[in-house]
Amino acid sequence: MGILALASSAWAQAPLPDLSLEELMRIDAGRVFGASERIQPVTEAPAAVSFVTAEEIKRYGYRTLADILRSIRGIYVTDDRNFSLVGAQGFATPGDYNSRILLMVNGHRVNDNVFGQAEIGAEFGLDPALFERVEFIRGPASSLYGNSAFFGVVNVITKSSSALDGGSVTVEAGSLGTGLVRTSFGHSFANGLDLTVSGTVDHTDGIGRIFFPAFNSPSTNNGIAENLDSEGTKQFYSRLSFKGLTLITIYGTRHKDIPTASFGTLFNEQVWREQTTDRHSLIDADYERSVGHTNLTFRASFDRFSYDGIYPFESDPGSDPIVGQNGVVGSRWSFAGGLTRSLPGRQTVRAGLEFIDNISQNQFVRYLGSPDLAMSEVRSSTQHAVYVEDEIKLSRRFIFSGGLRYDGYGAFMKVTPRSALIFMPSSAQSFKYLYGRSFRAPNAYELNDFYFGQSVGSLRPESIDTHQLVWERYTNDWMRTSVSSYWYKADGLITSVLDETTVIGTTFVNQESVHAKGLEFEAQMRLKWGWKALASYAVQKAIDQDTQAELPNSPRQIVKARLSIPGPLPRSFVSIEGQYLGRRKTVSASYVSSNTVANVNLIQPMGHQWEFYAGVRNVFDTKYLDPASSSHRQDAIPQNGRTFRVGLQLKLWSK
């Protein structure tokens, strides 16, 4: 990493003015939307921001949002072979459902309304080939977005027709019985109508035989789960825009067999397999209009989430297992209106209103063969919010910004502030001090009193106070560096504790308090001969204040480096990345060792119509494990070894 950054500036890319217009148009100007709900230069944004572009997603062959997030400094992803859990700022408690990260698609919240879950694996339901860019905004942002914007915000910006440029068909095949077919179409009509449609079907058999030492006994197939790791997705995306109106529809479904026998289910059960199916539908209408110096936005969206889990439990010897089906249906309308306006005194004000109607947040359990539901929790709720943020350019060098948001729920209300002071010695450099408070409201799952007893009715939102210092700098047209440090106090975290009086044997209380601090460094370089490189380093320490112990699944150090270079043939690129994750504690206080994983990807256009690509993930076949939640008998779950994929894209036509 040091070697990369110390490379003499003789390696630096040609000066900007000597680049052609085409090359200039490919440069990323470093702009971000999600930090202030409007587009602004990263250096002026009141946050520490990272982003991954469509070009990078293609070059590195990222197949899921989880792959993309893994490439971002300080972020790590834990996979229990069912759901992917994202860790940021040293926090990723196994068994959590990503409810402390806000996930947005084009600025619209897509965390579900039962678990508050940000689905980042294949279950996200949107093909990364359709991402224009992914922004990650570190730290609290409840003052703008409300609930769940606790450790950070992930904003996925989807492609319009210009990025797809005509129609294409893509076919992929790979190890572990992997196959994918995608068809995409994008066209901009003369009358201004812009249309994009895409569909993807993806399947993988997964690992045929997975050995879990925790089940190593003759009665449980000597710990080997056979053919229980398959995953299949179907994804549909369309975008229609005309004048200021954009209409997006998304449908995604993912089915996963679970090999881990989690939640006390039967191990290696082949008939009634443990499995989950997640579905998300979204219809999102967004209208933008400028009136004088005021930019107005209106938005109406409908989300529907559903989830089904099949769980086989042991019954009398010789008879069929007892099969439990757990289902969730969440649907909601969201309405939002906002305005951005420049005011005298070099001020920019952003203000907005939001109303969410959670029509259903229903959960049920039934047992196969029984006509009655064993558990049914029918729930609905509403939320409303109002917020304002003001950015004042105090002078050419200083920007102050302050924001405040009020969120009203049935049982409580929450006011969250944020402020930022930004000093820019030049347009190429900025120093930022950021402070923000965020909250996460108890979700419908945690409030399920059938599972967790009446006491969960008194759960309150958890809150976090985060301070950040950020230094961002652009150097000599070829390097961007960013140093950020943070410290936070998170209080009243909703924690799972044992409680024998409840049906499940656990309940939730506002208990845990965590203090953490960390330091992150990143350098991004644009070098000669079309080389692009990025290196990052994060060191962090997160401590539970009750036990004074460090948190489970919280690596002390994370190092990442990646390099993309032109390949042996014209227009081809070879991209290599390596990721190191320090050792992590498991929930039973043992450790999984540190690991380094390397991936390689090649893209090779052939003529004007064809493009070939191939990728190998975990090139060195590193054996490593991710800590498991307490609903697993295993302490840690093995991850994929070396896998490969090849793909071919055919452009049917282009403009």
Next chain:
Amino acid sequence: MHKKSSCFSFALIAILMVPLFARAQDVTDPSLKAAFIYNVAKFNEWPEENSPSKVFSMCVLGDAAVAEALERTVKGRLLRGAEISVTRLTPTGSVRGCRLLYLSGIKKEQAANIVASVRGTPVLTISDLGGFHEYGGIVRLLFEDGQLRFTIDQESAKKSWLQLSTRILKLANTK
């Protein structure tokens, strides 16, 4: 944080930061815009002048950062044999002598007045203001998905006796 690890990380950062104290130039917004302006100028034909001037004058109004970046960009570079000068205009100042005019961060009425004042003369007007073509501006810059894009109003260019190369017109988004 343990003493050992924080020492390590600070040492690392100190090492990594060394090259940063070299001469700084940015690839932020302003320098990208400046490089773009220079590039467009390279591919634009101005009508022959009776007495060709030795200095080609680019004027910037309303964006000091772009003016700064443009000065760096054109330093030591020529445009068809002529040296390039960068002039920072004030809202009330004259635009006389400007052959290229970049407008930003001013009110629509102001911009419209300035564009009207150079109408019919060979001045290439460029701006990132919304609706720049509505009152006869020639090149409008915008950012799409974090990348620089532009639109060209060919009618206005013709009225100003300017001929943009087909290469540029191909890259321009249709208005």
